[in-house]
Amino acid sequence: MAQVHLRDVVKKYGPLEVVHSINLDIADGEFVVLVGPSGCGKSTTLRMVAGLEGISGGEVQIGGRVVNDLPPRERNISMVFQNYALYPHMTVRENLGFSLKIAKQSQAEIDKAVDEAAEILSLTPLLDRKPGALSGGQRQRVAMGRAIVRHPEVFLFDEPLSNLDAKLRTQMRVEIKKLHQKLKSTIIYVTHDQVEAMTLADRIVIMRDGHIEQVGTPLDVFENPVNTFVGTFIGSPPMNLLDGVVKGNELEFADGTRLPVPPGYAIQDGQAVTFGVRADNIMPVGHALPRGEHMAEVEMAVDLTEPLGTETLLFATLAGTEVQAKMLNPRPVQSGERMTFQIMLDKCHLFDAETGASLRK
Amino acid sequence: MNRLKLPPWLVLLLPAIIILSAVVLIPLVLSLYSSFTSYRLTRPDSIFNWVGFFNYEKALTDVKFWAAFGRTVLLLTVALNLEMLFGLGLALMVSKVTQGQRLLRTMMMFPMMFSPILVGFQFKFIFNDNVGLVNNALQSLGITDQAIPWLVDGQLAMFSIIFAEIWTATSVFGILILAGLYAIPRDPLEAAKVDGCTAWQSFRYVTLPFLMPFIYIAMAIRSLDVARAYDIVQIMTNGGPARRTELLWTLIGRTGYVDARMGYANAMGYISIFLAIFFTIYFFKKLTQSRKELGMGA
Numbered sequence: 001m002a003q004v005h006l007r008d009v010v011k012k013y014g015p016l017e018v019v020h021s022i023n024l025d026i027a028d029g030e031f032v033v034l035v036g037p038s039g040c041g042k043s044t045t046l047r048m049v050a051g052l053e054g055i056s057g058g059e060v061q062i063g064g065r066v067v068n069d070l071p072p073r074e075r076n077i078s079m080v081f082q083n084y085a086l087y088p089h090m091t092v093r094e095n096l097g098f099s100l101k102i103a104k105q106s107q108a109e110i111d112k113a114v115d116e117a118a119e120i121l122s123l124t125p126l127l128d129r130k131p132g133a134l135s136g137g138q139r140q141r142v143a144m145g146r147a148i149v150r151h152p153e154v155f156l157f158d159e160p161l162s163n164l165d166a167k168l169r170t171q172m173r174v175e176i177k178k179l180h181q182k183l184k185s186t187i188i189y190v191t192h193d194q195v196e197a198m199t200l201a202d203r204i205v206i207m208r209d210g211h212i213e214q215v216g217t218p219l220d221v222f223e224n225p226v227n228t229f230v231g232t233f234i235g236s237p238p239m240n241l242l243d244g245v246v247k248g249n250e251l252e253f254a255d256g257t258r259l260p261v262p263p264g265y266a267i268q269d270g271q272a273v274t275f276g277v278r279a280d281n282i283m284p285v286g287h288a289l290p291r292g293e294h295m296a297e298v299e300m301a302v303d304l305t306e307p308l309g310t311e312t313l314l315f316a317t318l319a320g321t322e323v324q325a326k327m328l329n330p331r332p333v334q335s336g337e338r339m340t341f342q343i344m345l346d347k348c349h350l351f352d353a354e355t356g357a358s359l360r361k
Numbered sequence: 362m363n364r365l366k367l368p369p370w371l372v373l374l375l376p377a378i379i380i381l382s383a384v385v386l387i388p389l390v391l392s393l394y395s396s397f398t399s400y401r402l403t404r405p406d407s408i409f410n411w412v413g414f415f416n417y418e419k420a421l422t423d424v425k426f427w428a429a430f431g432r433t434v435l436l437l438t439v440a441l442n443l444e445m446l447f448g449l450g451l452a453l454m455v456s457k458v459t460q461g462q463r464l465l466r467t468m469m470m471f472p473m474m475f476s477p478i479l480v481g482f483q484f485k486f487i488f489n490d491n492v493g494l495v496n497n498a499l500q501s502l503g504i505t506d507q508a509i510p511w512l513v514d515g516q517l518a519m520f521s522i523i524f525a526e527i528w529t530a531t532s533v534f535g536i537l538i539l540a541g542l543y544a545i546p547r548d549p550l551e552a553a554k555v556d557g558c559t560a561w562q563s564f565r566y567v568t569l570p571f572l573m574p575f576i577y578i579a580m581a582i583r584s585l586d587v588a589r590a591y592d593i594v595q596i597m598t599n600g601g602p603a604r605r606t607e608l609l610w611t612l613i614g615r616t617g618y619v620d621a622r623m624g625y626a627n628a629m630g631y632i633s634i635f636l637a638i639f640f641t642i643y644f645f646k647k648l649t650q651s652r653k654e655l656g657m658g659a
Contacts, residue, residue: 050555051554051555052551052554052555071554072554072555072557073554073555073556073557073558073559077555078555078556079551079552079555081548081551081552082548083546083548084548085546085548085549085551085552086549086552087549087552087553087566087567087570088549088654088655088656088657089570089571089654089655089656098553098556098566099556099557102556102557102558102562102566103557130656131656132655132656132657133656146552146556150556
């Protein structure tokens with residue numbers, strides 16, 4: 001088990017810099033998820049840790065060793081790939097034992113380690129099949145088995161679930177979490193799916209355009225996003241954003257709608273701001289959770305509904321912008337119906353209109 | 362007028378039947394028939410002289426025939442294996458080139474663009490003991506002061522022929538293996554790196570199994586080619602010296618057209634076909650097997 005440190009790590013392809021001097025400290029046994037939209041540099045960062053990409057600048061340390069110039073095999077890591085990357089000409093048993101065979105372990109040791117890994121991942125009945133005869137979920141389990149059989153210091157997961165269907169993905173997510181609890185090893189996990197990030201991570205690292213935007217626990221990044229990007233990226237549905245101007249104790253939006261200023265933000269009179277509110281905090285009266293001291297009420301016409309069973313998502317227009325609201329204990333709603341919504345101002349956010357940075361005190 | 366009425370399907374198929382008979386069926390039947398006669402080109406009516414299996418018995422007990430048969434198998438084995446090794450090396454090197462790869466790929470194909478007859482003449486000149494390039498170079502460099510009889514000495518002549526064969530056809534392997542290299546998914550290779558493989562181990566355990574189907578396709582194509590080798594040998598040594606480079610088809614060609622004993626030549630031809638068929642089946646079996654290994658195909 002080991003800590004991982006990234007110090008001013010840069011990745012350049014020719015003149016093009018894709019990862020800009022990022023810093024990250026990962027504790028021993030921590031489950032860290034790198035999340036961001038495609039092209040944000042998260043996979044590249046992971047591959048630099050793995051040794052599959054050269055490091056253009058800065059330093060990567062694994063377990064206190066600088067590994068910049070070490071090939072993957074000397075870094076004591078193992079990796080699970082998006083496309084499983086199994087060896088198609090080998091049986092599951094051979095796939096699992098391959099790294100041990102390369103490390104010249106005795107056949108008895110290999111068998112023992114393979115049986116143990118197969119047991120953990122319930123692959124025992126499949127050991128003599130080839131990858132071609134396995135389903136997607138089974139292949140992914142083999143790929144994970146191949147990673148755990150070596151007891152590496154750090155596990156790297158590169159979007160391991162994105163090729164699986166939704167149901168299987170949820171199942172495997174639970175299995176990965178269980179695996180981490182059992183092995184207690186350091187895991188770096190890359191995904192573009194914020195749900196995966198939220199559910200799996202001890203800490204989430206949100207990346208955009210080769211920069212780290214925010215690092216924090218799932219609840220921390222959900223409740224205190226440092227900017228509008230994190231606010232809209234984490235959480236589903238994405239946070240509603242409305243542009244307005246501070247007028248005394250109120251926010252005025254383009255069409256003249258006014259709302260009280262949420263508490264806890266450093267703002268000046270006349271400042272242009274972006275107001276952020278999640279669907280969970282804007283609910284029709286009578287279908288909401290009573291919470292928070294600071295509330296506001298607005299009336300909106302509902303354009304569209306998305307019933308989800310326990311709740312219904314309502315699409316309405318507030319100050320000229322489409323916003324999503326949540327309705328608990330739903331009743332059927334007609335399109336065009338006008339409803340009164342309450343906004344929990346304690347849970348709302350204010351961002352600088354220009355930079356998008358949070359204005360929280 | 363009472364015209365013969367043919368069923369429409371037959372009328373529609375007739376052109377195909379006529380063409381196939383003319384180009385395939387009639388020659389095949391005629392040659393098979395003539396292998397059971399003492400047919401000589403110089404005496405056309407000898408084609409009606411039925412001798413049963415005499416020609417086949419003669420061929421199967423003829424030392425010269427079996428020597429040529431053995432030499433063909435030797436050429437096939439040596440040339441194919443060396444071509445495979447060189448082609449593999451060439452493909453691996455070209456695949457690593459980042460700039461000008463297209464140009465290199467085209468250049469790789471150059472040897473295949475020449476007629477084997479011209480290649481034969483070219484190597485006949487290169488290996489000529491008096492004016493040839495090789496001897497000239499060796500003598501100028503002081504490596505030897507004698508003229509090495511490349512095409513006159515029996516063993517050296519076989520070597521020279523194999524050399525020419527390899528020069529012309531290594532690119533067949535090169536191109537097909539290169540195609541195989543392009544088709545290899547990147548992930549398993551990266552997984553192998555993470556699993557601790559050195560470059561050689563990655564090649565041995567991951568790259569090579571992926572390349573085997575491509576290698577067997579090249580082998581199948583080239584085994585047919587080499588099993589009917591004629592032109593290069595005919596030009597370079599004419600089967601000589603003293604029949605030491607006589608291959609199946611130079612022997613058959615000589616028997617049929619020089620000695621005019623076409624019936625006997627056809628009998629040897631039919632026996633030789635089995636060699637080609639054997640190798641083709643063998644390599645296709647290997648191909649299917651290696652594809653199955655990779656989980657491809659049914």
